[in-house]
Amino acid sequence: MKVAATEIFAPQAKKIPVHLEKHGDVRTDNYFWMRERENPEVLDYLTKENMYNDQMTAHTKKLQEDLFQEVKARIKEDDSSVPYKLNGYWYITRFEKGKDYPIYSRKKESLDAPEEILFDVNEMAKGHDYYRLSGLSISPDNKLVSYAVDTVSRRKYTIYIKNLETGEIYPEKIKNTTGGATWANDNKTLFYARKDEETLRSDKIYKHKLGTRSKDDKLVFFETDDTFHTYVYKSKSRRYIIIGSDSTLTSEYRFIAADDPDGEIHLVQPRIRGVEYSIAHYRDCFYIMTNMDGATNFKLMKAPVHSPGMENWEEVIPHRKEVLLEDIDLFRDYLVVSERSDGLNKIHIRRWDGTDSYFLPFDNETYTAFTGANPDFDTEILRYTYNSLTTPTQVVDFNMRTREKEIKKELEVLGGKFQKENYISDRIWATAQDGTRVPITLVHRKGLEKDGSNPVLLYAYGSYGSTIDPYFSNVRLSLLDRGFIFAIAHVRGGEYLGRQWYDDGKLLKKKNTFSDFIDCTLHLINENYTSPEHMYASGGSAGGLLMGVVANWAPQLYKGIIATVPFVDVVTTMLDENIPLTTGEYDEWGNPNDPEFYFYMKSYSPYDNVSAQNYPNMLVTTGLHDSQVQYWEPAKWVAKLRELKTNSNKLLFHTNMEAGHGGASGRFEALREVAEEYAFLLDLEGITE
Template sequence: MKTLLFILFGSLTFATAQNNSELKQEILPPKAKKIAEKLEFHGDVRIDDYYWMNNRENPDVIDYLKRENEYNEKMTAHTKEFQEKLFEEMKSRIKEDDKSVPYKLNGYWYLTRFEKGYDYPIYSRKKESLDAPEEVMFNVNEMAEGHDYYSLGGLNVSEDNKLVAFGVDTVSRRKYTIQVKNLETGEILSDKIDNTTGGSTWASDNKTLFYTKKDDQTLRSFRIYKHVLGTDASEDELVYEEEDETFNTYVYKSKSWDYIIIGSGSTLTTEYRVLKADDPNGDFQVIQDRERGMEYSISHFGDHFYILTNKNDATNFKLMKTPIDATSSENWTDVIPHREDFLLEDIDIFKEYLVVSERNNGLNKIRIIRWDGDKEYYIPFDNETYTAYTSINPSFDTEILRYTYNSLTTPTSVIDFNMKTGEKTVLKEQEVLGGKFDKDNYTSERIWATAADGTKVPVSLVYRKGLEKNGENPVLQYAYGSYGSTIDPYFSSVRLSLLDRGFIYAIAHIRGGEYLGRNWYEEGKLFRKKNTFTDFIDVSKYLIEENYTSSDHLYAMGGSAGGLLMGAVVNMAPELYNGVIAAVPFVDVVTTMLDDSIPLTTGEYDEWGNPNNLEYYEYMKSYSPYDNVKAQDYPNMLVTTGLHDSQVQYWEPAKWVAKLRDLKTDNNKLLFHTNMEAGHGGASGRFEALKEVAEEYAFLLDLEGITE
């Protein structure tokens, strides 16, 4: 009997040891094969061992991505229950049977609503009165059935209200097929136009549709076509081709509906041409020929075009106007002159009022000006961590301005503001369900960190009240910092899942955005791009110095160009962070910018520089995350991508992760998740997307030892 027990115990011991050994083998990270590719340019040689991944048709690539996904699944298996809890928690705060505030356009009230239990919106309208019967234009839940990814966009109703053009993308490559629906019969017409941006514009005849085609390989929006209903799309007339590969083109209709407008733009230069909407077979006329470095945009009102421009070194832009029959720049006259301390961002034109969206010292301002000069004022806002912007305002002849307001602690409100009386009507305030949210439980502040060069960098913070600055608080520091794109302090019900577990959320308004005006952008691009990275690092140091947190509890996050930021930061100052999330990161800067067949490359030269120029090549190489991975310790990292990403190709993060695995000297986590059905924006359903957020939050909370 003892012998039998010994044999059984020995067998169990052996089996347990074998299982443990297998378990250890199972959680070993994938090792990508190396095939050295010699990349030589300007006499400089780079060896890329993972260049072979630049082909989504290669079965070895798909195999590698799947192995990384399997590794990620095993490494996070212990958090799956928590991820599900986080998902349900975030979902529970969202009103499932929600709807937008209706707006009236051309005799119809338009609204978007969601039904409980469904992921996608329903687009509908009501004729003249909100009490009228609802006409469902599109139930996207029905349209999305059978698709892993589904995006409906570009909805555009004809002037006679009988037809609606729309675009559909089922791959997530942002290549839309345009179709037309008869709103009276419900019939989808036979017209079908592939490989477009999804948007389109009706001429006044209700049968001619202008739209933008994409280059099949680079996905650059480069041609404007004219389609007549009932004809084959292959016969559509090309009305404009943008031959400069650094420019994209697009088409839309003026708010007045009098003009079809074709815009062309690069990072630094724009050009517009117009055509009377009731003359679709006429010729487009250029407003002002492009001049490198001069940007302008146009709005039509009465006998003039109103022009927002940086003409004559108006760095923060100014407003000018010109007669509709004399549009070249020598005819432009000032309406609002340039100011050094105000960035002029946008305008809304009404019959009696001009509304100007401005930014001063980082804060949104909405300025109301009567055309007759009788009155001028700003809508008052009372803190430093808010976001306010004008909303949908399709009507000229009204005293009501619709705008949207929220802050880091206050849910989003849609407000109708009477510009004559100053009366405000809150049409809708975002509901945060679950019964636990009270905005008085949270506080926000704006602080200023000092960069190494002495520049003051603003940071918006939000956290639960009662916080002690003891260096032990977990902080998630977020930033973007490119293209002049500003991340304003905004409310997020999803973010509450971090705040309620003790996190501080910090938005670093670093150079490369336009938070502090156009110069703030200019100081974070081209040969000054490294300011973006060092600003972020200096904000991190400041948060640690001021005892908000410590390097053991500091986390960083950024996506796309913000993912480039993450890649640069972990190379430059990995010791500052316990964990980093890099979403769809642009990390292989040199190789991508040298390949003009990749989507978006040529249009990026004015942002990053053209590496065909030796000086730009060397500067890019000095910070490109992929080229600067080295043998050192790195923080815990979660990297995400989408197989069909059209903006940052999946192979950039895939190669980066493979190189990090090969060179890093630590035992920290390096997780890589590829969504095999999605692109740059992730999952298409509003609740499916929350699963990706839950994965990210679980990664952070797990590192903090927070499990519930």
């Protein structure tokens, strides 16, 4: 007798209507109860969704494992960073074969000197499902290191101090910090930022004296405005401890002499709403990048350290309408300016004495270049990183005087199969609904025919002015080698085409981000790269919001969508000032306590706009301990999609019960999450191996 196959049923979450009223508008949330993190029913629901996901993907488990092993095999396991020199020591991060975590070490003066192990994170991580070491800070006398540990993935770090001469870890533990810390020049005073317990906003700067209890630490600065966060670091010149305070649109800086940590705190320039600036110290001046006086793409100013207020700012590099000033690096003889024009990274090198000025030469349209670790002030060597969609990452040392470059390292793609000549990258332009041209960078194998049959994975982020540059990925090769085109939509909301590109994709212009992505999709379809039967979309966090909107607005264009840690319950989250990050994001999304912003964000919020319609196949992932997008946003969204969607396409939801916003902590364990996503795509394409 033939036994019938067991039918797999999707979890059905219970409905407990909660009526949320604002501005006379009532929203009914049937799944509000999922916010109760400690509620056994919530954990039971997440567990059932994980079980359903396992059942629905059981036939791809071998493919997932094969993908994991394939990707892992391309990665050099016994790898190390390019050493950099700081204060008499060469610092190195390396990995050993078969181990998931880094080993931090250093060598005194010469790379031929004996290796001194600072931390073997593989040993430290034993017994932990999640382990993250962060914020290493060496004291000026090279004898102590402060470091921070998070074992939950909620980005609440505990700072410890280790004696590098004796190996002793001191008894003091500084809890609930951002992880970063910086030493004053007395080798015994440590400055750090502490977080609010509930909102996780970094709102206080403390100083800790070596050998004292953390509860006796002195409060140095308290950021009372709940739309700002604060942080602390040391200037590259090592002369000043800098305290920064930022919101989305406004910034403010203070400084303390590093030689006098108990001395006076000086204010650079009091905050002015809408004025952003950042500071770097050189000789007797602060160099200040700012958007003051309508400098949308920023300009460079300088002011004397003894009187750094705006009234004394003097222009060094003027504002340019077509060029975004992104960063500066200061050296004894050189000013290095990182800028962006027409979407492309440019690195401009200028001698302070005016005798030389030139750009580093880069020769295609789909590359990424940025300055790297340059902690040494007194050098003529600039370290920068270069890669493209087809060129593995290179770390380059460039002599700014002789213009000679030395590739210190190129990412090795193991296995012998990768040849960069087998791949083609390109930049094309879509036309948005309002006539704006939106760039798309893409990569695929040579020989591809534009016949509408190619699977395309289109990725975007599109928020906070964060630019997704075209970057090399040896992981992505597993898709390209199976016939996929990978594309990045440089939608408004990022800064790919300058600061105005960001301004045109936030607040009451946020919908441009979403419509740009859909228009990029239509362009790829209309140009015969692909068709809706082979079109896929992916995004995470704020990019997951983008995925939620396009799933509601244009579900017919996509065969499948991957949304990782998606921010999808926009209105409810932005109305809850106790949720981490909310108040600091009003200038990005708007404050829904204002009716205009409330109704605008409600009109696109994915959760509020799920409707009875067909939806693409979808894979949604989250982490139970996520501090940035709380797990309940995707959980509620999936439950509502299950309730209302009208077709039988797959809806898979996977919660990592040990991780947060960044996923798994181990070097290779994170690849299993990628393998899961790739197997989802390949399965929909009918590719089984």
